[in-house]
Amino acid sequence: MQAGKLVLHESGMDLHDTLNKIHSLFANRAQQKDLHFTYTITPETPRYVLTDETRFLQVLSNLTSNAIKFTNEGEVSIHVDAEPLKKGQEYMLKVRVKDSGIGITDEDQKLLFTDFTQLDNSSTKTFGGTGLGLAISKQLTHLLGGDIGVESIPNDGSTFWFTIKVKKANSEEVEAQLQRMQLQNAEAEVLDFTPYVLLVDDNQINQKVAFKLLERLGCRTDVASNGYEAIDRALNNGYDMVFMDIQMPEMDGVTATSIIQEKLGNDSPPVVAMTAYSMREDAEKFMSQGMDDYISKPVKSSDLYKVIMRWHELNWKRDKAGGLTAAIDDDSEDDTIPVIDLAITEQLKEIGGAEFARQLYVEFEQEAGELLEEAKKELEAQQYKSILSTLHQLKGTGFTLGINQVAELAKILEHDIKHDQYDNVRSNFAKLLAQYENYRKTYKEIIL
Incomplete structure (x- = not known):
């Protein structure tokens, strides 16, 4: 070259x-x-x-x-x-x-x-x-x-x-440029349904930008400026999703989420943490404290779109035991959700080139295959807690590479095992193996 x-x-x-x-x-x-x-x-x-x-x-x-x-x-x-x-x-x-x-x-x-x-x-x-x-x-x-x-x-x-x-x-110029890009992205991505969401953020500027992005995506959006308002609105409205700022005065987002989930139980909507860049390393801590997902701040339209679609397409629900299950028909699973989110693949190519992106997917095939073989042995021995690290790795790497079906199933399994809910573990692990096998057979054709 x-x-x-x-x-x-x-x-x-x-x-x-x-x-x-x-x-x-x-x-x-x-x-x-x-x-x-x-x-x-x-x-x-x-x-x-x-x-x-x-x-x-x-x-x-x-x-x-x-x-x-x-x-x-x-x-x-x-x-x-x-x-x-x-x-x-x-x-x-x-x-x-x-x-x-x-x-x-x-x-x-x-x-x-x-x-x-x-x-x-x-x-x-x-x-x-x-x-x-x-x-x-x-x-x-x-x-x-x-x-x-x-x-x-x-x-x-x-x-x-x-x-x-x-x-x-100039910082104002760069921030204005970022905001223009966010709004342009919002115009390119529009949901084909109208989710009812709650946006919780104490910063008025952040609140206005995120509200506009959600509005352009097609969401019906309510706003809360602190944890107390968030609890009041969440308990009195049937939201499909809550976007929760973490750092707020009076009551932080984790505490507000805990109260909402305690009061609503199985009817609690997914709560997505909005975390500042300096706090990204703490994201898993928030997840372990009850948050269901997270996105980074400043909020981007593409991230909002992906997290809404991720939960909507899988039609997640909480069963009577409190475990998370994905309501996907086995026969239609491959047809409704792509094996790889090609938008993420293109982002990886932009960052490091086509060969760099291809190598990441090859490495995932090798690493995930080895991890799942070991996890099968632990599962057969009913050592459920022993596979948590494997599930955590598959979830994180899967979402990073856009291998969302594998990542979602790993996430469901990790959640249920952490909360000692084992009824669906074997069936969901079988689905995870099937999705990995589907990925292994098809990914090279998809990313070329």
Whole structure:
């Protein structure tokens, strides 16, 4: 590939938002290997910058993917810093991806950024080559006015770094751009039914934006500004879904949710946590405290659409024992919900390229197959709690890749086992195996 064929599309970028996208994309893969995966941005680094976010993500996702792949224990960290240049508003953005993995020899380091290179040592044969991704990353960083390199000691980890030139952006302009994109997305996505939802948020601006997005999707929406209002409205109206802000004065969202679910019991609607970017790592904590799902703030139309459709298409219900079951006819299951959400596949391609996306789905086939084989043995021995970690991994990775039928069934099983509700476990696990097998047989044709 020649650099001249690469096209830049410069726009405003929220660095905190972008780093969170990378963290969210790879958190489950890191967790599966018990790696500590973090990112830091120095206070001196401007939050809003002008650059090509897609190209920036492509480079960073490639380096992050390799770091996790080549690290069996320890940690992977991303560090972002910026150095002001003489032109005032311009900065040299510096990104370092550090791992505690196998390391790279001096001889192999010289070959890393060459087209189609695959390092010919025993460690890399085990993990697979880095290859074309680094060569493209080198071209992209040069196109963005920077460079790329590596510091490594064999058996003592590696630090891949890259730099790009950026301009400091006006925060209001970037936020206005984000809002325009959200509203444009809302126009492209319209529900073919009218869910009745409750929006709970104490921030008036956030409330207005989310209300407008829900309205454009086709929702009938009520608004509450605190936990007490949310409880009052939820107990007196038959909502299909509640979008609940977590951090609110007087009463937080988790407490309000707990009271709503206690009062309404089996009639409680799904409650979706709305979590700030800085709180994404706490999402599973909220889920364990009673929230049924979550989306990130600032809220995006596409996320609202997906979470509403996810619950609507599966027609979830709470049975008399309090367990969650998916009311899907076995005969029509494959016809009503796609094996893979291709919108997510396209997003993954935008972030890291087609080969990067394809490899993620191949890895899911391998990892999920091994996890399910072990889970079958535990299930036969009635060691239900032992498969919770497997279900958690399948749920997280499945939703990340848009393999929603597998992820939803894993979510149902995880919920029921956590709450000692075993009546539907065997039948739902059989459905999970069938959905994985369906994925295994068809995914390569779908994503090509």
